[in-house]
Amino acid sequence: MERLQKVMAHAGVDSRRKCETLITQGRVKVNGKVVTELGVQVNQSDLIEVDNIPVDREEPVYFLLNKPRNMITAVSDDKSRPVVTDLFFGVEQRIYPVGRLDYDTTGVLILTNDGELSQLLMHPKHEIEKVYVAKVKGLIQRKMLRQLEKGVVIEGKKTAPAHTKLLSSNVEKQTSIVQITIHEGRNRQVKKMFEAVGHPVQKLTREAYGNLNLNGLSSGEWRELKHFEVQQLRELAKD
Numbered sequence: 001m002e003r004l005q006k007v008m009a010h011a012g013v014d015s016r017r018k019c020e021t022l023i024t025q026g027r028v029k030v031n032g033k034v035v036t037e038l039g040v041q042v043n044q045s046d047l048i049e050v051d052n053i054p055v056d057r058e059e060p061v062y063f064l065l066n067k068p069r070n071m072i073t074a075v076s077d078d079k080s081r082p083v084v085t086d087l088f089f090g091v092e093q094r095i096y097p098v099g100r101l102d103y104d105t106t107g108v109l110i111l112t113n114d115g116e117l118s119q120l121l122m123h124p125k126h127e128i129e130k131v132y133v134a135k136v137k138g139l140i141q142r143k144m145l146r147q148l149e150k151g152v153v154i155e156g157k158k159t160a161p162a163h164t165k166l167l168s169s170n171v172e173k174q175t176s177i178v179q180i181t182i183h184e185g186r187n188r189q190v191k192k193m194f195e196a197v198g199h200p201v202q203k204l205t206r207e208a209y210g211n212l213n214l215n216g217l218s219s220g221e222w223r224e225l226k227h228f229e230v231q232q233l234r235e236l237a238k239d
């Protein structure tokens with residue numbers, strides 16, 4: 001048995017808090033009866049309805065994808081461009097990506113049907129560590145790396161402290177490879193940060209997300225997360 005709001009959140013109805021509101025507003029039924037109290041426990045066979053629409057309670061599943069370039073982080077695209085879920089042929093659950101990577105960004109992407117974990121991971125206050133490797137234009141100086149670490153202003157707001165490491169520079173091609181670790185998840189954040197210090201990104205890969213990295217996964221490959229990996233993610237999101 002599990003709490004009604006938890007089961008609803010798991011099924012992707014909304015965050016646990018918003019599910020509580022739905023319950024107290026009298027919009028939720030269990031086995032045909034309106035429930036307005038928050039303590040109610042349900043089991044797998046109970047029928048839950050929100051606004052008279054049954055909640056589809058799939059088993060939660062969790063995947064890690066090495067996202068290739070030129071693919072949209074979405075479940076569908078109005079311009080019929082390839083989307084990441086196209087790669088999950090044979091997976092019947094309705095999974096969706098946790099957060100997004102740009103069309104041309106590669107690397108670690110989690111997909112799940114667990115709405116609650118997804119919301120937890122994406123919440124800015126949980127500050128999951130993300131490691132990116134960027135190939136940038138120009139030979140980046142230590143001074144610029146320090147600026148990135150202290151924070152740069154993008155769209156009127158300073159970025160939170162980051163870590164950087166210069167991995168290599170190519171004098172002939174006038175490019176640098178930099179590893180950058182951030183905790184926020186603002187839109188196109190890494191590209192905007194490097195732009196702000198005058199070194200536009202040419203290529204970007206997310207190498208790690210919390211406890212997860214790309215080990216063993218080629219571009220376009222995915223695997224199911226192990227139980228302990230999902231637990232670790234939950235712990236990271238709670239810290």
Ligand code: URA
Nearest residue numbers: 101102105188190191
């Ligand atoms: N930062 C970016 O600029 N792009 C991404 O895809 C991810 C992080």
